[in-house]
Amino acid sequence: MKARDHSRMLAVLAEAYAAHSPSSAKAQQKAQSIMIDGGSHTLRLIRPFPPRIARAAGAWVEDVDGHRILDYWQGHYTNILGHNPPVVSAAMHTAFEQGYGLQTGFTDLLQIEVAELLSERTGAERVRFTTSGSLTTMYAVLLARAFTGRDRVMKVGGGWHGAQPWGLKGVDFHDENHSRFQHVDTRGLPEAIAEEVLISRFNDAQMLVDQFRRYGDTLACFIVEPFIGSGGFLPAEPEYLKQARELATQYGTVLIFDEVISAFRFRAGSLAPLYGVQPDLATYSKIIGGGMQVAAVGGRAEIMKLAGRDGGVKFSGGTYSGHPASFLASLTMMRYLVEHEKELYPRLADLGRRTRRAVEAAFASEGLLAVCTGDGNEAVPGSSLGMVQFPHREGTRFRSPEDIRNPEICDVVLSDKALQLALLLEEVHVVHGLGAVSAAHDEQTIEHLAEGCRRAARRIRSLL
């Protein structure tokens, strides 16, 4: 089915939203006169303008227009305990009062404790820290290329590993000439990147076999999320990851799991052990930072050692790596998650499941077919993630980003753009159709979300 034109709907929604949030609208004028598009992260820069946030606590944020907005973005999925959880902010207050927190440029004991905990909960033999997910995947690719002496990098179409040279191909769908996820999605890179980065299809084990047969001897690494994030919140099928492990071993390719979203999201540790598959390297960030900038690469000692003095890979970490307040937040958060693992994760999974089903039921009650991806599978017992899709047909199966981002299968503009504006009018903030449930969400938030979806669905239907 051809993509529907929703430009009139988006214009009507944008007008209603401008009337609903005049202070944020005014702030945008000032913001975009000095910052490109008025801010610093594309996903936050909702069109025509984002709500400017003044306060955030638990499941809710408050904007400069005085709206109390239920939030499912939760700091790009970092805030597993909700916004500004007292357990972390109290530790930060105390540290600052005692004169410790801003960057020193020295190294301290905190880093050792975070490294020990991370290694214990992920199986990484060695870790090294930096400040963003993008940097972790970049360093992991450098390590893999140095270790293997090969150039080629394989990733999956629709896999987002941050803005770094080998992560920027195959991010956007592009349908013309059926060249799906085959483009380099930024200007400014060397042309060689188009050749160097190979795109595979998530959960397609046969394609993996074929590509390893053809390119395996030249492949430095295969980087993949065990539970794909922005590509659709879909779990890897266990056989697929096992196949990836076997092929990578057979061809001497470094298997990298990008666990920037999944680490500490499904259990107090990495997701890999639930699949029984250990990658050679893995990348971690988001939740492990406790709301601050902590990111890490971890993995086999013989590969990680290339990041060291004599290894030749310039894994410098950056000025703000090992930041004292960030590592305090990180340690506090990870300890909390480990201590509360047994009750916290089953509760999050249950809330996640009920939230996904409530959203589907709310749209169905208004005559709109919506499917909320984010469910687990036989390896991942439950999940607190959700993404709303509007498939054109009942019974559509979602296995890879090709099924989610394809306008012939799903109404992508409706889920990504129209729904976001329609829900903001109902005091609900979603990205890609929903987001992450935190421990601060509860029965009341499910009801608020469901009511928001019903009202948004009525508005959308009236504009279709």
Ligand SMILES: Cc1ncc(COP(=O)(O)O)c(C=O)c1O
């Ligand atoms: C799976 C994954 N990897 C890497 C990144 C990049 O992380 P950052 O935005 O911290 O650079 C992201 C960001 O959303 C991500 O979801």
